[in-house]
Amino acid sequence: MNIAVNGKALGAVEKTGVARVALSLIRHIAWLRPDFAFDIFMPHGAADCGLPANVKVYRSGCKFSGNGFTRSFWEQTILPIHIRKNGGYDILLNLTNSAPVLLSPGVPQILLVHDVGFRNKQWFSNFFSSYLTWVVESAAKRGVRFTTVSQTSAQELAAMLPAAAPALVVPNDSDEPPASLAAKKFAHRYGLFIGSLNPRKNISGAIAGFQKFIDTERVEATEHVEVRLHIVGGESAIFAALPPALRECRNVVFQGYVSDAEKWALLKGAAFLLLPSFAEGFGLPVLEALKVGTPVVASDIPVFRELFDNAVEYVDPHSAEDIGRGIREVTENRDKKTQLIAAGSKIVERFSWKAAAQKYVQLLEEMHRAR
Numbered sequence: 295m296n297i298a299v300n301g302k303a304l305g306a307v308e309k310t311g312v313a314r315v316a317l318s319l320i321r322h323i324a325w326l327r328p329d330f331a332f333d334i335f336m337p338h339g340a341a342d343c344g345l346p347a348n349v350k351v352y353r354s355g356c357k358f359s360g361n362g363f364t365r366s367f368w369e370q371t372i373l374p375i376h377i378r379k380n381g382g383y384d385i386l387l388n389l390t391n392s393a394p395v396l397l398s399p400g401v402p403q404i405l406l407v408h409d410v411g412f413r414n415k416q417w418f419s420n421f422f423s424s425y426l427t428w429v430v431e432s433a434a435k436r437g438v439r440f441t442t443v444s445q446t447s448a449q450e451l452a453a454m455l456p457a458a459a460p461a462l463v464v465p466n467d468s469d470e471p472p473a474s475l476a477a478k479k480f481a482h483r484y485g486l487f488i489g490s491l492n493p494r495k496n497i498s499g500a501i502a503g504f505q506k507f508i509d510t511e512r513v514e515a516t517e518h519v520e521v522r523l524h525i526v527g528g529e530s531a532i533f534a535a536l537p538p539a540l541r542e543c544r545n546v547v548f549q550g551y552v553s554d555a556e557k558w559a560l561l562k563g564a565a566f567l568l569l570p571s572f573a574e575g576f577g578l579p580v581l582e583a584l585k586v587g588t589p590v591v592a593s594d595i596p597v598f599r600e601l602f603d604n605a606v607e608y609v610d611p612h613s614a615e616d617i618g619r620g621i622r623e624v625t626e627n628r629d630k631k632t633q634l635i636a637a638g639s640k641i642v643e644r645f646s647w648k649a650a651a652q653k654y655v656q657l658l659e660e661m662h663r664a665r
Contacts, residue, residue: 295327295329295330295331295384295385295658295659295662296330296331296333296382296383296384297330297331297332297333297383297384297385297386297387297658298332298333298335298377298380298383298385298386298387298399298401299320299332299333299334299335299386299387299388299389300335300369300373300386300387300388300389300390300392300393300394301334301335301336301337301351302336302337302365302366302368302369302373302390302392303316303365303390303391303392304316304317304334304336304390305336305337305338305353308528308551310490310528311489311490311578311579312390312391312408313390314469314578315389315408315443315466315578316389316390316406317344317345318466318467318469318647319389319406319466319647319650319651319654320332320334320345320349320387320389321344321345321346321349321647322647322648322650322651323651323654323655323658324345324346324348324349325346325651326648326651326652326655327655328346328347328348329348330348330658331348331350332348332349332350332387333350333351333352333380333383334349334350334351334352335352335354335373335376335377336351336352336353336354337353337354337364337365337368337369337372337373338353338354338365352376354368354372354376362421362422363421366392366425369392369393369394370394370395370396370397371396371397373394373399374394374396374397374398374399374400375397377399377400377401378399378400383399383401384401384402384662384665385401385402385403385404385658385661385662386399386401386402386403386404387403387404387658388403388404388405388406389406390406391405391406391407391408391412391426392405392425392426392429393405393429393433393438395428395429395432395433395436395438396432398436402438402439402661402664402665403433403436403438403439404438404439404440404441404654404657404658404661405430405433405438405439405440405441406440406441406442406443406464407430407440407441407442407447407451407461407575408442408443408447408575408576409442409443409447409450409573409574409575409576409597410430410447410450410451410454411494411573411574411575412426412427413426413427413454414494414573416493417492417493417494418492430451430454430455431454431455434455434457434458439459439462439657439661440455440458440459440461440462441461441462441463441464441654441657442461442462442463442464442575443463443464443465443466443575443576444463444465444575444576444597444600444601445463445600446575446596446597446600447461447463447575447576447597448460448461448463462653462657464650464653464654465576465601465644465645465650466576466578466645466647466650467581467645467646467647467650468578468581468582468585468645469554470585471558471561471562471582471585471586472555472558475558475559475562475586476559476562477559477562477563478556478559478560478562478563478564479563480522480563481520482520482521482522483520483521483522483565484521484522484523484524484547484563484564484565485504485521485522485523485524485564485565485566485567485568485621486523486524486526486560486561486564486566486567486568486583486588487500487523487524487525487526487527487567487568487569488526488527488557488560488561488567488569488579488582489526489527489569489571489579490527490528491525491527491528494571494572494573495527495569495571495572496570496571496572496593496611497525499570499611499612499614499617500523500525500568500569500570500617501523501525501543501546502614502617503568503570503609503613503614503615503616503617503618503620503621504523504545504546504568504617504618504621505543505544505545505614505618506614506615506617506618507521507617507618507621507622508521508544508545509618510618510622520545521545521565521625522545522546522547523545523546523547523568524547524549524560524564525546525547525548525549526549526550526551526552526557526560527550527551528550528551557582558582558586561579561582561583561586561588562586562588564583564588565588565589565624565625566588566589566590566591566621566624566625567579567580567583567588567589567590567591567592568591568592568617568621569590569591569592569593570591570592570593570609570611570617571592571593571595571611572593572595572611573595573597574593574595574597574598575597576597576601577592577597577598577601577602580592580598580601580602580606581601581602581642581645583638584602584605584638584639584641584642585638585642587635587638587639589607589624589631589634589635589638590602590605590606590607590624590634590638591606591607591609591617591620591621591623591624592606592607592608592609593608593609593610593611594608594609594610594611595611602638602641603637603641604637605634605637605638605640605641606634607620607623607624607630607634608620
């Protein structure tokens with residue numbers, strides 16, 4: 295089977311969680327089925343050296359910048375032309391929330407939509423929100439086959455697209471931590487927030503809750519031990535701007551984007567991971583933290599309950615006091631911390647890239663036979 299892949303979001307050096315999931319899926323499908331041939335088309339960026347031999351990467355001949363508008367223009371006009379021109383493809387695989395729907399590529403499409411948070415214009419730029427809403431709605435009308443990463447996201451997609459066929463739920467995995475992982479060390483203890491600097495991640499709430507925690511700790515501690523919150527994540531023009539005052543909060547360190555190796559070291563050394571998001575499709579940092587035995591404080595939202603069960607200390611994302619309570623629970627209650635880590639070691643066994651790849655192979659073969 296010859297499969298074209300939409301690489302609109304795969305060429306950036308600073309890869310988002312969505313891009314990392316897409317590349318991991320491609321790798322594992324390709325490893326599982328070496329008889330499949332994959333051609334990834336990118337508007338810019340370089341080939342990923344970790345891809346199997348049956349995956350080829352083609353960079354567009356046009357000089358597109360990393361600008362979101364130009365990449366979207368490329369996706370809707372130039373990508374379909376490339377696919378039609380090269381010919382011989384059986385399916386177009388779109389794994390990063392977006393797909394060509396203005397001009398038909400001439401082959402059936404699969405579109406992975408992680409969640410429908412893009413509809414909220416308080417979290418995203420007007421262009422990004424409007425563009426993805428148009429893409430997803432148009433894809434449904436064209437009969438594109440949807441996949442998603444959780445039952446919660448599938449239900450949200452069904453509510454958005456009541457006439458469309460139900461999305462196939464394929465939970466992803468996370469990559470594994472390095473075999474010889476060493477914890478990051480600082481002169482202070484630290485908690486960790488990992489995620490793009492998008493307001494839906496509730497960065498304001500995370501910082502406010504952390505401030506409540508350190509205020510209580512300073513009052514109760516007989517001797518002060520400094521604790522800081524390290525915030526790791528990149529910024530983008532598609533996100534609504536964060537209030538500038540957030541960057542001036544005490545004991546909060548904005549580290550920006552870090553490499554995978556640095557991320558794993560930070561996770562291993564952290565006293566806790568904090569992720570009080572208002573909405574998520576999956577929550578990749580939670581799974582990564584569970585894999586290195588770091589306790590997690592996260593929002594009490596349906597998707598986290600669905601995926602991570604009793605391995606997380608749940609908090610109300612709208613309450614700074616409750617977020618502070620959750621941090622205090624995992625840092626000061628040794629029994630709770632031990633319980634969460636033990637539960638997490640079992641939860642991680644539920645997720646498998648191989649199982650996800652097998653579901654995609656079944657879907658690809660089903661669509662190929664139907665065609």
